[in-house]
Amino acid sequence: MSNxxxxxxxxxxxxxxEFGHPASNSFPRELLSRLTxxxxxxxxxxDVHVIILKSEGEKAFCAGASFDELVAISNFEDGKQFFLGFANxxxxxxxxxxLIIGRIQGKAVGGGVGLAAACDYCFATEQASVKLSEFTIGIGPFVIEPAVRRKIGLAALxxxxxxxxxxxxxxxxxxKGLYSRVFDTIKEMDVEVEILxxxxxxYNPEALKEMKKALWKGTENWTVLLEEKAEISGKLVLSDFTKKALQKFKK
Known part of the structure; x- marks a missing residue:
C-alpha cells in the first residue's frame, strides 16, 4: 500500500x-501515473459512456501529492517530474x-482540489471542505491553477x-461552482451519483462526447501550459524557504 x-x-x-492511499488518499508519483x-x-x-471518480473510505477525498516524495526531491528534473504527475x-x-463525475466525500487539499475541478460534475458531502495550502511551504498551486480558475473564477481562486x-x-x-450539489451524508450523495x-x-454517447469537447473548449494549450507550471513548482521546491518549511512540517 506504500504506492x-x-x-x-x-x-x-x-x-x-477508485483510488486510495493510507496517507489521506494522497498521491505518490506511481499512483498518479496509474490514474493517468x-x-x-x-x-x-x-463500452464506457461515463466515468465516476472516487476515493476510498469516508474521510479525506484527497490530500494532494505525497508529502514523503515532496520532501525527497533533490534536483530540478525530479521536481518537474513530481509536479508533472498532477499535470498529466x-x-x-x-x-x-x-464525462467525469466526481464523488467528493471528504476534505480536498491542493491537488485534491485540482482533481475535483477537473471533473465535469461534482457531488460532495458537507465534510468536503477545500484548502490550497501550498504557500505555507513556499510553493504555489501552479499546476492545478488553470483547472481551478476555470471552475471557480479568479476572485475565488x-x-x-x-x-x-x-x-x-x-x-x-x-x-463558487466547484461542486454542483452538496449532501448531508455519503449515503444520500451516493444515491444521486448513481442516478445521474x-x-x-x-444518453447518446456521441452527444456526450461532443458535449465534453464543448465544455473544455479553449484549453487546447494546456499540455504545454501545465508543463510550464510544473517547471515553476520544480524550481520553487528546491528553495531554502521550502526546504526549511518541509522539515518543519515533517517534524
Missing amino acids: GSLYTNIQNNIATI ASLNELSSNH VINAMRNCSK SELTLNATNWQNAYWAKE ANKLSN
Whole structure:
C-alpha cells in the first residue's frame, strides 16, 4: 500500500475509478501515473459512456501529492517530474472523451482540489471542505491553477490561494461552482451519483462526447501550459524557504 491502490470497475456502461492511499488518499508519483493510464484507456473504451471518480473510505477525498516524495526531491528534473504527475492527470481528464463525475466525500487539499475541478460534475458531502495550502511551504498551486480558475473564477481562486491556512466549507465550494450539489451524508450523495451516472449512460454517447469537447473548449494549450507550471513548482521546491518549511512540517 506504500504506492496506494487504484481499481476500475465497468458496469452498465459506467466506469468507476477508485483510488486510495493510507496517507489521506494522497498521491505518490506511481499512483498518479496509474490514474493517468486508466483515464486514457477508458477514453477509447466504447463500452464506457461515463466515468465516476472516487476515493476510498469516508474521510479525506484527497490530500494532494505525497508529502514523503515532496520532501525527497533533490534536483530540478525530479521536481518537474513530481509536479508533472498532477499535470498529466488533469490533462488526461481534460482530453478524456467521457464525462467525469466526481464523488467528493471528504476534505480536498491542493491537488485534491485540482482533481475535483477537473471533473465535469461534482457531488460532495458537507465534510468536503477545500484548502490550497501550498504557500505555507513556499510553493504555489501552479499546476492545478488553470483547472481551478476555470471552475471557480479568479476572485475565488485568489481567496483560496492567499488564505493558505484556511479551510473553505463545501457550501462555499458549491457557491463558487466547484461542486454542483452538496449532501448531508455519503449515503444520500451516493444515491444521486448513481442516478445521474445511469441517466448519462443511457444518453447518446456521441452527444456526450461532443458535449465534453464543448465544455473544455479553449484549453487546447494546456499540455504545454501545465508543463510550464510544473517547471515553476520544480524550481520553487528546491528553495531554502521550502526546504526549511518541509522539515518543519515533517517534524
